[in-house]
Amino acid sequence: MSGSTSKIGAFARRALQLDLIDHRVEERDSEWWSRCKLNHTAAFPYLTYDTVRSVGALILCYSFLETWLIVCLAVVCVILGTAQFMIDREVRLGRHSSQKIYRALRDLVVVRACVWGALTAVYISAAPPEFLPALIPAAMLFMLVDGLCMIAIPRRAMVAVSIQCAGIVVPLAVTATGPALLGVGVAISGLVFMHWAVFNLNYMFATRRLRTRTLREANDTIQLLLNQYDEDGSDWLIECDEDGAILRPNARFCKAAKRSAEEMDGMRLSLLFDDSPQREELRAIGVREENFRNLILPLHIEGEQQWWSISARPVYKPDGSLDCWRGFIADVTRTRKAEEKVTYMAHYDVLTNLPNRSLFNTTLKRSFGRRDDGELAAVLYVDLDHFKAINDTYGHAKGDVVLAEAGRRIEQAVDSHAMVARLGGDEFAVLMDRINDRSEAMRAAEAIVTAMDEPIDVDGQLLPIGASVGVAFGPDNGTEGDEVLRAADLALYDAKSRGRRGASVFDPAMQDEVQDRRSMELDLRAALTRGELELHYQPLLDVESGDIAGYEALLRWNHPERGSVSPAVFIPVAEETGQIIAIGAWVIREALRECATWPEHLSVSVNLSPAQMRDEGLLNTIVGALASSRVSSDRLELEITENLLMQDNEDNISLLHKIRGLGVKIALDDFGTGYSSLNYLRSFPFDKIKIDRCFVSDIADRDDSDAIVDAVVSLAGKLNMRTTAEGVENDEQLAKLRLTGCTQVQGFLFSKARPAAELDHGDAPRPAAHDGGKVTHIDPAPRQITTAAKDGRKAG
The missing domain is CATH 3.30.450.20 (PAS domain)
Structure with a gap:
């Protein structure tokens, strides 16, 4: 009898596939095994799953169940959800053993199955017939999901599935209709399938975990044995x-x-x-x-x-x-x-010990991500003024000292809770999180500007420095950190365009200005190929003879839509984008090409920008233009400014000597408006000094301007340099300049800049007619300065 019983038991085990889920684990591994099953089962979002199907079931049953029963079901669902939440919380915190939490989860599985089995039986029994085609598949779907997500606890999974299957089968069997009995058959077939699926999936799960652990232990042992040798x-x-x-x-x-x-x-x-x-x-x-x-x-x-x-x-x-x-x-x-060093270098700037761009962007993103509605934050974008000139003039070592001191000053100028970062180069940023009002950010910006006004002492040498600041606010200028940073960058650009050493707050109109500037950059890039650039020439007159000595080439841009674009607008864009190099080379070639058609005693004067002086191909451009035009090199005059000499002084002086070695004349433009270091006049023997119009305009009315012009002319004469006064507009100015001994003059008194085709080299320009002190007509004039001009000179 016992033999037949054991055979029946063995047959039952095979039929029920119990061998597939009979995994033997040593006692010392019980905690680990419970944790494996717990983690696998808890990975399924039960709380969300129960909440969704509870709400759906209650809404569905509301149409045909009593209100008190709906309330009871809702309470039970809340209790189940609370129990699941507590288990999920314990899994995360790990305050109790995995075995204890695992036992609680197994118990909850059975309770949940009973509740949903009963609820299924109730709504299938009480639901109107037209609801059944939707309710029965939904109930079977929930049964399948419940089983498959609990393959780590196969016995409890099958208990839960069987209970829910009973909740479907019993009310349908009671109905005893054809469709209902068909549903019974489908539900029982689904139960058989779930038994096979859950047990086989559990076998795969368990064997994989146990074999992996065995292999890991064996590998650890082997590794230890190898290290013993x-x-x-x-x-x-x-x-x-x-x-x-x-x-x-x-x-x-x-x-x-x-x-x-x-x-x-x-x-x-x-x-x-x-x-x-x-x-x-x-x-x-x-x-x-x-x-x-x-x-x-x-x-x-x-x-x-x-x-x-x-x-x-x-x-x-x-x-x-x-x-x-x-x-x-x-x-x-x-x-x-x-x-640690690599990690530090990945997040901090080694030179200033401030957070770098990567850490700043990460902090900015997280700050705005957790910011509550209504909380105010500010981003300050800081750029050092004229730092490149310091770096180029005094070297990178001193430039690094300036950057380190600038970072220290910015940190001291803002609140201790603000984050200061170096974004790269001479750009810094400040994040002021959760400020009370906008005035805090503006005070910080002003403090930064003030702190940078003081020159920086580097090895006993005071280096002037300044700062421009752009300010933007969140959420005013963006809800994301990178949006506010871009807005602050636009505000910084506005601060620089206003003359630097100041702060600007972002305005939406700045975005339009940037887009317009970008459009201008693209148009300017194509202006050369489209033939929109043109040279106009303003005559340079010899004061003594009244003859035209030459012309200054002035660039004009005739845009098909914008019309005539002022050089004051597009030249800075060309310089900042580097397009000035190609444009400047074209100007030299075009000016010499035009000059080749003039009388040989006339020269042409061309302005050089700092970017052109840094161009390694400048010398070749000049040589090539002279060769192709066949113009004598002494007829070309290049004008540079004092600011240009401040940048890479030795390199620039060397280049100027090479250019002058070709026979080209060099003029110092805008003398007296910059630093006006007399050392420049010693460092290079200029052919000419040009006196800026700001002194010429006041020469007849202010004694100080008259004295400055007289001193410059006298100094130039002793250094064997010619002088040209710019912006001469009336007879009184001309008379004063003649008395100082100025060599050449140019201005609206004689002629405005004209295209090459309109130049008349046979006649010198006459003074323009005046109306209320303004030029109202300019006319090609005879070669000699008019009698009116001479009379004015005499009266002076």
Whole structure:
């Protein structure tokens, strides 16, 4: 009888496939195995799943169930959801053992199945017939989902599925209609399928986890055995008893720890290390008796910070009790320091020790991501004024000192809670998170500008510096951090365009200005190829003879839509975008081409920009233009400004000497408006000094302007340099200039700039007719300065 019973039992086990889910786990691995099943089962979003189907079921049942029953069902659903939330919370916190949480989850699975099985039976029994075609498939779908998401606990999964299947089958069987009996058959077939699927999927899940653990343990053991033979390596083998006390420390281990063998023997391993979360983790692992690898702990040896990496595994006695721990320790101090340095360099600017662009952008994004509605934040974009001139003139080493001091001043100028970062080059940014009002940001911007007004002392040399600041606010100028940063950048551009050393607040109109500027950049890039650029020429008159000595070439842009674009508008754009190099080369070639058609005693004067002076091809451009036009080199005059000499002084002076070696004349333009260092006149023998119109316009009315012009002319004469006065507009100015001995003049009194086709080299320009002090007519004039001009000169 017992034999037949065992055969029946064996047959039942095979039929029910119980062997597939009978996984034997050692007692010491029970906690780990429970955690595996718990983590796999808890990974499914039960709380969201239950909430969705509870709300759907209650809404559906509301149309045909009593209100009190709906309320009861709602209460039960809330209780189930609360229980699931508590289990999910315990899984996250890990305050209790995995076995305890796992048991609670198994119990909840059965309770949930009972509730949903009963609810299914109720709404199938009470629902109107037209609801059944939708309700029955939905109930079976929930049954299948519940089973498949619990493959880690197969027995409870099948209990839950069976209960829910009963909730479908019983009310349908009672109905006993044809369609209902068909539904019964489908539900039972689904139950059989779920049994096969859950047990087979559980087998795959369990065998994979158990085999992976076995392989990992074997690999750890092999690795430890290999290290035992590596006596000359950098790792030290360790062995500790079940309480973590060091056993038989080897000499290399003692030497590394700077302790004697007697002191180390019996000492708890954890006491070697500093009090830290890592040390607490080491102790917790010891309690849990888990394998662990590469646990890095900090320690101090003779006052020096070090880091050691520990890997170990528990060794058990035949009876299953813990015998000892075996593992090895590696000194990873150098690696850890290198990693910390790399991490620091990845997030901080080494020169200023400020956060870099990467860390600033990350912080900015997180700050705006957690900002509440209505909270005000500000971003300040800071750019140092004229830093490139300092860097180029005094060298990168001193430029680095300036950047470091600038970063320090910006940090001191803002609130201690603000984040200051160096974005790159001479650009900085400030994040002011959760400010009370906008005035705080404006005060910070003004403080930054003020702080940068003081020159920076570098090795006893005072270097002038300044700062421009753009300010933008969130959420006013954007809800995302990068939007507000872009707005601050646009405000910074506005501050620079207003003359630098100031702060501007973002205005939406600035975006239109940037788009317009971008459009101008694109149009200017094509202006040369489309033939929209043109040269006009303003005559230079010899004061004594009244003859035309030459012309100054002035660039004009005739845009098909914008009309005539002022050079004051497009020249700065060309300089900033680098297009001035190609345009400047064209100007030189075109001016010489036109000059080739003039009388040979007439010269042409062309302005050079700082960007052109930095162009390595400038000398070749000049040589090529002279050769192709066949114009004598002494008929070409190049004008440079004082500011240009400040940048790369030695390189620029060397280049000017090479150009002058070709026979080309060099003029110093706008003398007296910049730094006006007389050392420039010593460093290079200019052919001419041009007196700026700001002095000429007041020469007849202000004694100081008259005195300045007289001094410049006198100085130029003693240095064998000619002088040209710009912007002469009336007879009184001309008379004063003649008395000073100025060599040449140009201005509206004689002629405005005209296209080459309109130039009349046979006659000198006559003074323009005046109306209320303004030029109302300009006319090609005879070669001699008019009698009216001479009379004015005499009256002067």
